[in-house]
Amino acid sequence: MAESPLYATLNVFVQHLNQQQAQLRNSESMTSKEQQNLTAMSQAVEYLRSAMTLLRDPAPPEAETRDATPLEDGRYKGGNGELSIELRMDIGGLGIISADVFRIHASGETWVASLRTTPGVRALLSEGSWDIIGEDQRGTPTTGRLSLSLQLVEPLTLTGRLRLDQPLEGLPGQKDIGFTAIWISKALRSLGIEIEQEQDVADLPTYNFNGKPVTVESAFAEAGLEISAVGQHSTISHPPNPKGWGTTELHALMHDNVLEALVRELHALMQDSAQASVTRAAWENHLLLPVTE
Numbered sequence: 001m002a003e004s005p006l007y008a009t010l011n012v013f014v015q016h017l018n019q020q021q022a023q024l025r026n027s028e029s030m031t032s033k034e035q036q037n038l039t040a041m042s043q044a045v046e047y048l049r050s051a052m053t054l055l056r057d058p059a060p061p062e063a064e065t066r067d068a069t070p071l072e073d074g075r076y077k078g079g080n081g082e083l084s085i086e087l088r089m090d091i092g093g094l095g096i097i098s099a100d101v102f103r104i105h106a107s108g109e110t111w112v113a114s115l116r117t118t119p120g121v122r123a124l125l126s127e128g129s130w131d132i133i134g135e136d137q138r139g140t141p142t143t144g145r146l147s148l149s150l151q152l153v154e155p156l157t158l159t160g161r162l163r164l165d166q167p168l169e170g171l172p173g174q175k176d177i178g179f180t181a182i183w184i185s186k187a188l189r190s191l192g193i194e195i196e197q198e199q200d201v202a203d204l205p206t207y208n209f210n211g212k213p214v215t216v217e218s219a220f221a222e223a224g225l226e227i228s229a230v231g232q233h234s235t236i237s238h239p240p241n242p243k244g245w246g247t248t249e250l251h252a253l254m255h256d257n258v259l260e261a262l263v264r265e266l267h268a269l270m271q272d273s274a275q276a277s278v279t280r281a282a283w284e285n286h287l288l289l290p291v292t293e
Contacts, residue, residue, distance in 0.1 A: 007052055014048050017041045070125055071150060071158055075188055075226075078160075078181025083171075084109050087148075087160070087181050088188045095122030097130060097146065101171065112136065112169045115146070115162075132162075136169035156183040187226035193217075197235050 024030060024038045076087040084102040091097070098116035102109035115134035117123045123130050129147035144164040151157045160179050167173040193216070195204070207214045217227045 010048050010052050014045055014052075017045050017048075021045075071148060072156060072183055074186045075184055075190070076158060076181035077184050078157075078179055079104065080177070080179040083112070083177070083179065085160070085179050085181060087158075090188060091123060091125050095124070097123050097132075097148075099146075103170070112171060115144070117146070134164060134168055138169075140168060142166045142168045142173070151180060157181070158183075185226055187221070187224055189225045190228055191220055191225040192228050194229070199235060 021038055021041050024034055027034070030038070071089060071091075073089050073092050076089070077085075078087070079085050079102075082104060084104050085099055086102075087097070087099045089097050096117055098114070100114050101112045103112050113134050113136040115132045117130045117132055119133070121131070128149060129145055132144050132146045134142045134144060142164050143166075144162065146163075147161040148158050149160075151159045158181055160181060162177040162179070163175065164171055164173050164177075171177065197203070204216055220227050
């Protein structure tokens with residue numbers, strides 16, 4: 001392989017630096033400044049030789065792309081037209097990869113199953129594929145294998161292949177399920193919050209902690225949860241129970257064996273007031289702000 005002009009130029013620099021180092025080493029005594037120069041030249045020679053090696057024996061383009069832009073931790077969103085997949089990579093933290101799988105319908109998405117890398121085994125990005133465990137809403141377990149690779153750098157996009165050992169809630173077993181996903185956030189989870197606020201109840205306060213304002217949203221964000229609003233912030237009327245929803249009343253009701261009826265009443269109230277579903281499986285919180293004593 002013929003040497004490129006750049007390779008020849010770098011070689012000239014290396015020879016010149018080697019000569020300068022030889023002169024310094026042959027001197028009877030070196031000042032601290034000369035010693036620093038000698039160290040700097042030695043490092044420069046190492047860097048130049050590394051560059052010359054790459055010019056002489058370049059790595060394959062695919063390997064260069066993979067090494068220069070590894071898959072980034074965070075949340076990825078994608079699918080394959082039939083399934084929607086939210087993938088979470090926490091390689092640099094807990095060493096876990098997890099995902100939620102949803103089936104796509106004309107009216108939206110329904111949760112099918114969740115999966116993660118094997119507990120107790122730290123996932124390494126260099127492996128490229130990992131053993132996983134999965135579970136559906138009935139608690140039916142399965143195992144399998146998840147493979148991920150970089151597809152595009154901008155936007156950061158990966159291709160994945162999921163293979164389950166047994167069928168799971170309509171997902172096939174012993175068959176590859178391919179998908180693509182795009183990096184969307186550093187936050188590993190997105191949490192939807194809808195607030196139903198009883199009449200005469202003050203808004204959620206902002207607290208000061210170590211000189212920093214803290215809200216419900218910022219507290220979740222500190223825990224790695226990205227907050228989004230679902231439904232609308234609604235105002236509801238006072239409860240039919242004249243005692244309200246105070247903890248004292250709840251405790252007494254629990255001993256009177258009627259707490260279950262109260263919970264049903266609260267659930268019905270949330271169903272009537274909430275715009276976001278309270279029956280669908282989702283990472284959403286419905287907060288009821290009642291009058292308390």
